[in-house]
Amino acid sequence: MTLRTKLNLALLAAALSAALAAGYFFYRFGRDEIYRVQEERIAAAAAGAERMAAEAALAGDQLMLVDYLADLRRSRPDIAATFLTWKSGAETEIRRGKPPPGAAAPGRRLTRPVAELPAEQRASGSAGAGRYAARPPTAANAALIRRASAQGAAVRLDFSADYLEKERSDLLMALWRNTAHAAALSAALAGVLAFLLSAGISRRLGRLSALAADIGAGRFGSRASIGGSDEIAAFGAAFDTMSAKLLELENMKKAFVSSVTHELRSPLGAIESRLALLERRPGAGETEKGDYRRIRENVSRLSAFVTGLLDLARIERGEMPFNPGPEDAAALARDVTDFFKPRAADLGLRLEYSGEESLPAGLDRELAAHMLTNFLANALKFTPKGGSVEVKVLRREGSLVFEVADTGPGVPPGAESRLFEAFYRAPGAAAGGTGLGLSLCRRIAGLHSGKVFYRPGARGGSVFGAEFPLNN
Template sequence: MKNKSLFQRYFYICFTMILLSMFILGAIFLVFASQYFKEDKYTLLSQNLDQAADLTVDCMIQIGGVVHITSNVENYYNTIGESIGADIYLADMRDGRILYSGGAGGSEHQLEYVPMSVMESFRTKAVYTETGRMKGLYESAHYTVGKPILSPGNRVICAVFASTSASALSTFLVDIFQMFVLSAVVVMILASIIIYFVTSNMIRPLRQMLVATGSFARGDFSIRVPVEGDDEVSMLAAAFNAMASSLATLEQSRRSFTANVSHELKTPMTTIGGFIDGILDGTIPPEKQNYYLQIVSTEVKRLSRMVRAMLNLSRIEAGELKINPEPVEITDIVTRTTLMFEKPLTDKNIEVRGLDTEKRMVEADPDMIQQVVYNLIENAVKFVNPGGYLEFRYWEEGDRTLVAVRNSGEGIQSEELNRVFDRFYKSDKSRSKDKSGVGLGLYIVRTIINLHGGEIFIRSEVGQYTEFVFSLTTCPQKKQPRFRKAEKENLPSQKTE
């Protein structure tokens, strides 16, 4: 069975179960048929034996105080016995000698005796029944029924018996068995055909999945399994198709990620290598070396950010990213993080709004939330339009504090809103503006927020703004924050002329 296919195993199991059921059913049927045949024979013999007993009493005469039975009774026995295919015989109670017999083979019993053990049984019971040879009276098995004959003084003087051959049972059972076998063969053929097609239909989606997995192994995720019905196999096929779609998306993202990472790593490394070689071989004069070293430093930081993002992704996928929540002042984190982007904000003449607000305390991991805020502000600074604004808003809903980071600009198309948090995803518009990312920042942001038990969502209006809103558990104001309130004088609060 180990080398057989699922189709063969299922087919053989069903076939075996049906065959076993037919065998058990046939055995039970033959037992009941045999029992019914025997009961029918006993009923037939008993009914006719009552008539024979009555006729025997009618032929009884008493001479000198001695009861005699006339020979006319033998004619009656012949008539009754021949009509039912049985022997009818009368035995003397004293010695078991057969007095009269008739029917199917009455002459066989002349000068024969019924065993006294049989005759003695009438002293304790009124009816005798046996399936056998009548203690050697017959050479083969017979069904026998016996009843006592009473004298006018209610004394048992003899017994009348009716016996018929039990060989008819064998013939009856053989006929029944032949009919059953013929019916069983027909049923098994029909059942085999039905099982074959049912099993084929059941196994077909699994075979299609097997073919599809072969294609997946070769990198082709375009094959889908047809879904028919709503049973477990259909549900499995639907889940398989969903998995295929996810794999296709993941594979596309992986390829895009590989291409992006290759390009993003190659560009700064080429720049760094070229400038360092130029400094070492004297191509770059000493008075310009500091300028080019500054470019090298910027590219190294860029490489560091990309490596850190990929390491965080690895920790997330391995389930190793853990949080250590404590009371923190989210407004202070936002302010301090925004200070890191002072230069690009000033260069693009960006107005910063919402930093001058009351402090808000939340329960969070300070380092991870600082990374969330950093990624969101970095994303906003990249896509804010020159001369636009960067705005922060805070409010509470129940036991949650919500933080919004909004920037003016082109916004995001509605069909892309559900994908911005996917791994490696970068919109077509962002590809021309985001030269330093690989599409992991927002995915990491969402993962960190989810680990805190919060939620994050995006709102955008094309040509107007983009806003990210995340929620954290509100912390009582009396708890001390990890960060003290930062100075804000160095940040641009309005558009610079």
């Protein structure tokens, strides 16, 4: 799972948790508010009837109370019935005209007596009635209500428990839908914000990863160029500084190597020439000539190392002359093979060319021959006496392929990935190498927009080669 996916999931989970928690508390608050409003509405109706009973008692006109109760029944769909209870115990239901639209149908009722009830008495007679407390008469109106009752009637309001429960159910369902919609919208917005935030973070981390890969590949001086003022930006600035410092050190190293190799090349050439003259000096004994020969061989090896360093430095600085032109790659490979045949015979090895008879391609002849020479020199060095080395030039899927296969011991496991690094020598490699030959091959292939490769031989040994585009 990528870091971007993890960030998206983490931010989305946090946003969803926050949205669900907020929705839960909002729903709880809305539900309690619905109950409170219903209770206040019932209490207000009872208080209004209480006041009207008091006023009717003062005026001595019970008709005022009857008209009020009839209008109340007609205008309030939650009131199932209104009654006047007479002193004899009989009850008269007050109704006038048609019930209001949506009025409560006969069913469970919540009875609310308006007068002559103890202060804390609860209404009874319905499953939902226990939630509503009967409101006691106020102190100011208590005497008036008692007088009204003494004159012959008391008031009772019946509220429909079914209507109130349906009203609560409808309001709670609407509240639930609104809460769910708000939570879904919040989650969608959180998802978009999480995507944008994680995209920015992963993009900046991707730049750091690419910069680290460039530095690991030796491409010093690359920059991540991450803006901002957070920790990632500071990390990117530190990487940019490190890359610049490494480039500076690399340039210093290249300049030093170039200077040293130039200074060594001239005296080594002079020493080698003088040793050749000493070997041919009249009167030199066989022992003396053998010493001169061994010294000259070591000087030649050192000179080859210095030349390799110079070539590598020139390629890295872009100063190596590169002059590609139309060449016959097969003819070039045969010429190099023929040049090495006497040496192969001296080592007791069989060296032969196989492949295309003619293969035109765009090549720098000198550099391509240098690359093939390095491949062949390695193969001859590591193949034991009695073995064989085979050189091939092939056309493969629009590419030109050089291959040198040997029957040597092969490459130790784990060393394959570093074979073409400068100065690298595989464990157990024979003494005498400089570790520059294969690195030069890789650079020469790069100049031709190609690549080098290694693979184990089908019957043991190694296969080293390079692949160039034919339309180069």
